[in-house]
Amino acid sequence: MEKKLLEIFNTVLTNRSKEAIKGLTPNMHLRNDIGFDSLDLAELTVRIEAEFDIDIFEDGIINTVNEVFDKLER
Amino acid sequence: MSDKYFYIDCQRGLKVEFNKLIDDVNESSTYSKYCLTHDYYQIFKNIIVSLLIDKPIYLLDYDFSTEEINQLTGIDIKNQSLQSIAIKEVNNIDDLIKRIKKVQKWRVFLFTSGTTGVPKKISHNFSSITRMVKVTEKHANDVWGFAYNPTHMAGMQVFFQALLNKNTIVRLFGLSKDEIIKSIANEKVTHISATPTFYRLLLPVEQQITSVKRVTSGGEKLDVNIANKLRVAFVNAKILNVYASTEAGTIFASEGEIFSINQIHENLIKIVNEELYIKADLLGNSDNYKLEGDWYATGDLVEIISESPLKFRFSSRKNEMINVGGYKVNPYEVEDALLSIESISNALVYSKKNSVLGNIVCADIVCDNKSLSIPEISKILRTKIQEFKIPRIINFVTKVEQTRTGKKIRK
Structure with a gap:
């Protein structure tokens, strides 16, 4: 799952001409560390939902990679 | 008034007192009718300067490309010329407000996504853009969380509501969630007007926000889920839902998703085939309006709850925006x-x-x-x-x- 998520994160980043990241760690902040803005988060949720069938922002905004893992493992 | 702030921006570490604003305005020696900057304070100052010299101002989104600006205005923004100006000295904020209220020729030009192609140009004069501004003693100590793009209609309305009441403007738009929460708490923001998306990105908040008395939502449909979460987060606030457009500004408000039209507004709107029409008198100026007699079809579809008094809720858009x-x-x-x-x-x-x-x-x-x-x-x-x-x-x-x-x- 982590490998697939990293791939999705990097698709969103590179589509915006932002630099790809090498790996995901649980405490990474989606905005502050990875550099996602609201447009990126909107795209991220669509791509994650297409892959895992879960809308990670359905109940409000989450902030860290760990929270994404939590949503997907639930 | 001497220690009251006009504008606070935590990201830029900026705290501008009203006296400093007056000094900056008095020192302005040039003017351009095209305003293109990402610095909100400069945008506000440029608007005030344009008002004082009673000349038009075009507010351009900072992310417009040079090509788009050329298409919209016909100018080459990189080579635009500045005009020398001399402003008769402004003594203080009261003097400033008194003078800007006297403008006659001033117009603000905004750009909104048109229905037929490139963004369309809409202009408002001082009275149309401040139509919904309420200036009373009650509002004297309001502190505004500025949560809209300043080059758009909703941002302009908040700006004038704050300026004419001599309120502090605290920047919230374009900040991270942590910065927004911190700015609201540190500056004791009392009023926020924003889109449901702004609130969606802010929620959930870890602790209740007590300083805010009024939370206004507009620009998109406010869903019940967000409204409920807002009530929990902004524990002392009245939650208000407004219907507004760049063409007309704020038209009416409700406390839930159902809009109830009072008698004053009854002759200014009508509903035909589920579509909301507004009276042409409410509109700013543009060549792009397609009027049906005195009426403007908003493209917003509504579901009527009751005819008298008129109550409805928004259902969807007629066009494909x-x-x-x-x-x-x-x-x-x-x-x-x-x-x-x-x-x-x-x-x-x-x-x-x-x-x-x-x-x-x-x-x-x-x-x-x-x-x-x-x-x-x-x-x-x-x-x-x-x-x-x-x-x-x-x-x-x-x-x-x-x-x-x-x-x-x-x-």
Whole structure:
């Protein structure tokens, strides 16, 4: 799952001409560390939902990679 | 008044007192009618200067490309000329307000996504843009959380509501969630007006926010889920839902999703075939309006709850504009931008529901150049249209589905 998520994160980043990241760690902040803005988060949720069938922002905004893992493992 | 702040921006470490604003205005020696800057304080100052010299001002989005600006205004923004001006010295904020209220020729020009192609130009004079501003003693100590883009209609309305009441403006737009919460708490913000998307990105908040007395939502449909969460987060606030447009500004408000029209407004709106019409008198100026007699068809569809008194709720849009976090995107404009790329022979732009921004822009494209990548397409689009209009999901397809009459099928 982590490998697939990293791939999705990097698709969103590179589509915006932002630099790809090498790996995901649980405490990474989606905005502050990875550099996602609201447009990126909107795209991220669509791509994650297409892959895992879960809308990670359905109940409000989450902030860290760990929270994404939590949503997907639930 | 001497120690009261006009503008606070935690990201830029800026705290500008009213006296400093007056000094900066008095020291202004040049003017350009085209305002293009990402610095909100400069935008506000430029508007005030234009008011004092009673000359028009065009508010341009900072992410407009040079090409777009040229298309919209006919000018080359990089080589625009500045005009020398001499402002008769402003003594204090009361003097400033007194003088700006006397303007006669001043107009502000804003750009909004048009229904037929490129953004359309809308202009307002002082009285139309301040129509909903309420200046009373009661508002003297309001502190405004500024949560809109300052170059758009809603931002302008908040700016004038705050300025004319001599209220402090605290920047919230474009900040991170932590910065927003900190700014609201530190500066004891009492009023926030924003889009549901702004609130969606702010929620949930870890601790209740007590200073805010009024939370206004507009620009998109406020869903019940967000409204309920807002009530929990802003424990002392009245939650208000407003219907507003760039064409007319704020028209009416409700406390829930059902709008109740009072007698004063009854003759200013009508509903025909479920579509909301507003009286032409309420509109700013533009060549792009298609009026039906004295009425302007808003394209917003409503569901009538009761006829007398008139109560309704918004159901959907009649036209195909995509609302991305309160910003309207015209799919035809995006398709034009895609089709201007040589190897793209056909394109269909459509919206997909989204839990972050309400809707997201998607595109199916027929592309003859197999080596053209999505990042490359996005990069080209960035030179042609604003970031929020760029499709976030692009699919390569062999053909765009069409109806039998040759029209594209929108999803």
